[in-house]
Amino acid sequence: MKNFKQIYRASDNKVSGIAAAPGIVIGKAYLFTKEKLEINHSGITDVNDAKKNFKEALIKSKKELNKIFALAKEKMEDTRSAIFEAQLMILDDPVLIKNIEKRIEEEKKQPESIVDDEISKYIGLMKNSHEAYMNERAHDIEDIKNRIIRNLQKKRWQSRIVNDVIIISVSLTPADMILFSRCDVKGFVTDHGGLTSHAAIISRSLNIPAVVGAHDATQKIHDEDLIIVDGFHGYVIINPSQEQLEFFKQKQIKLIELQKSLDEFKDKKAITTDGREVTLRANVDVTGEIDIVKTSGAHGIGLYRSEQVLDELGEFPEEDEQARIYTNLASRIYPETITIRVFDIGGDKFKIGDYVEPNPFLGLRGIRLLLENPAILKTQFRAILRASTNKNIQMMLPMVTTIAEVRDAKKILAESKRELKNQNIPFDQDIPVGIMVEVPAAAVIAEIFAKEVDFLSIGTNDLIQYLMAVDRGNDLVSNLYQEFNPTVVRTLKHIVAEAQKANKPVSICGEMAADTLAIPLLVGLGLEELSMSPATIPYAKRIIRYFAYEDAKILAGKCSTCTTQEEVIKTIEKFFKDHSITRTRQII
Amino acid sequence: MIEKTVKIINKAGLHTRPAATLVKLASKYECEFYIFKDGLNINGKSIIGVMTLAAEMGSELTLSFDGSDEEAAADEIVSYFNRGFDEL
Numbered sequence: 001m002k003n004f005k006q007i008y009r010a011s012d013n014k015v016s017g018i019a020a021a022p023g024i025v026i027g028k029a030y031l032f033t034k035e036k037l038e039i040n041h042s043g044i045t046d047v048n049d050a051k052k053n054f055k056e057a058l059i060k061s062k063k064e065l066n067k068i069f070a071l072a073k074e075k076m077e078d079t080r081s082a083i084f085e086a087q088l089m090i091l092d093d094p095v096l097i098k099n100i101e102k103r104i105e106e107e108k109k110q111p112e113s114i115v116d117d118e119i120s121k122y123i124g125l126m127k128n129s130h131e132a133y134m135n136e137r138a139h140d141i142e143d144i145k146n147r148i149i150r151n152l153q154k155k156r157w158q159s160r161i162v163n164d165v166i167i168i169s170v171s172l173t174p175a176d177m178i179l180f181s182r183c184d185v186k187g188f189v190t191d192h193g194g195l196t197s198h199a200a201i202i203s204r205s206l207n208i209p210a211v212v213g214a215h216d217a218t219q220k221i222h223d224e225d226l227i228i229v230d231g232f233h234g235y236v237i238i239n240p241s242q243e244q245l246e247f248f249k250q251k252q253i254k255l256i257e258l259q260k261s262l263d264e265f266k267d268k269k270a271i272t273t274d275g276r277e278v279t280l281r282a283n284v285d286v287t288g289e290i291d292i293v294k295t296s297g298a299h300g301i302g303l304y305r306s307e308q309v310l311d312e313l314g315e316f317p318e319e320d321e322q323a324r325i326y327t328n329l330a331s332r333i334y335p336e337t338i339t340i341r342v343f344d345i346g347g348d349k350f351k352i353g354d355y356v357e358p359n360p361f362l363g364l365r366g367i368r369l370l371l372e373n374p375a376i377l378k379t380q381f382r383a384i385l386r387a388s389t390n391k392n393i394q395m396m397l398p399m400v401t402t403i404a405e406v407r408d409a410k411k412i413l414a415e416s417k418r419e420l421k422n423q424n425i426p427f428d429q430d431i432p433v434g435i436m437v438e439v440p441a442a443a444v445i446a447e448i449f450a451k452e453v454d455f456l457s458i459g460t461n462d463l464i465q466y467l468m469a470v471d472r473g474n475d476l477v478s479n480l481y482q483e484f485n486p487t488v489v490r491t492l493k494h495i496v497a498e499a500q501k502a503n504k505p506v507s508i509c510g511e512m513a514a515d516t517l518a519i520p521l522l523v524g525l526g527l528e529e530l531s532m533s534p535a536t537i538p539y540a541k542r543i544i545r546y547f548a549y550e551d552a553k554i555l556a557g558k559c560s561t562c563t564t565q566e567e568v569i570k571t572i573e574k575f576f577k578d579h580s581i582t583r584t585r586q587i588i
Numbered sequence: 589m590i591e592k593t594v595k596i597i598n599k600a601g602l603h604t605r606p607a608a609t610l611v612k613l614a615s616k617y618e619c620e621f622y623i624f625k626d627g628l629n630i631n632g633k634s635i636i637g638v639m640t641l642a643a644e645m646g647s648e649l650t651l652s653f654d655g656s657d658e659e660a661a662a663d664e665i666v667s668y669f670n671r672g673f674d675e676l
Contacts, residue, residue: 082605086635089608095634125628125640134642137604141636 017214019234020200025187029225030165041113054111057151067315112152119145172199187229204533205285262538266297276549282534292534300336302531303509322383337392344398366399381416388428400435438462450502460510484568524552589654598672602643606673619655
């Protein structure tokens, strides 16, 4: 039988990208476009249903705007908040709503088509005016129109069965991914993005094969094409030949066999041949994932990205709602522990307010943004504390740069504790607080930080991005995002040593731990706890059980004297070979 | 039915905030309320409609009120215009 290389070499019906989430799927392509709102102008049969969807989209839009408005109020000038108020009033505009409903009844077309047409009439009038501010106003109206249409489309997406399709898109946001995960999507292919893009991280979390950074996938693949996604090698085959189809069907069978054999590892320890135990914990991005965590054999949750709540709800939930979510998670994972990272928003994720940052990744994000909006942080602290009665929750601060930030956050935490105490609400008095080490400033003086907190957790995605000064989402420079650069190796080594000086635990929770190639290096560097996508845990466990800690230490020493990323990778590959460890892609 | 002609006298004109206030005032009344300007006939209870009006300082508008409480509505709304939307 031919091997992968031969199959790929022989075919010109393929696009190549980055293998983002392992697995092989065969299915129909569905092109998802969202950069430009695509309006569906088709007819409908059920007028009442369409009107109901329209009403619900208005309610949803109102909810979203209200939350954003309430949070942004302090930060905006009056003129801007008037715009929000007017936008909210438009959602209640009796004339507009009556006209749209009437037209849905008479024209029997998709509500989004009528909404688009009706509101565009007003926009046209505004654009015809020669007053400059009217043009701006037209933009604001356009905004609210798009919001309603987006909410109508979400409705349509959810109600529509898209089982068994593979989504092809230019890029995907976490919110998109969550939406699709509810529709049983089989695979993802995107033009943009790298290993650490949201699309990649979440597809790994959901165990859905994905190829990202495939450049012109949306050009070459058409709706309804039969495609094969190879999430191991990063290839997508378009309208495969009979031979290709047979080949991949065989691989799928082998993969199922492999997964069965990996199940055996579930209850076994991740222990090296010379007896060093490594704790493998799970990163959780979406609530549905908690079931995968349990079957993966993970020791609890090492990173719960709490901002997923915002992606799922599209708004900041009240304290009660948050407390309910965290309590549910903590009790489902009990007696293991869960580390909740407070909202890591800003940058490219969920902005509060109406400001533009020229450099969002160097701007108001993570703990910086939370300390600017202490009410949000306090609400979250209180909610987490209320969920901590079983003493199995830790909390973690993202994007910490200075000691002052840690102290300020701890002050707010202390206030939250005092308030709860006065209200006679129980909580874990000694809840551990840690920080993410993901800014070089924190990495360099990690010992000083370690003395202030209970634990450190290295977030490799951002740490590498800031170390290498590279935007991981920018295709033009993404080759500089080098997980195995000697700079990264030495920085990790330094952080581990600093934490040891302060006698505090240090773990790693970035995507680097999901790369099986990195496992012996990370273990050799002295990390005792790795947190990764639950789907990758059995693979990591299998590898750890193949080598000795003493050998891994030597490997880590060698890697930190290498001069280039290529050398580091070669050194690790040799280690795999010498210890006869085969990577998954070579087994199937 | 009552018809009144009003003039915009504040500097910023009928911008978003007064437009919103105008619609809120009109919505309290049962009577119909229309604004005529440049050949456009706008329902004054519709914020999106009122926002299409470009009414800068000095421009004139005709307001019409029709319904049981038209007098009270006309009084309050004309007075709001005459106060320069409380921005003088």
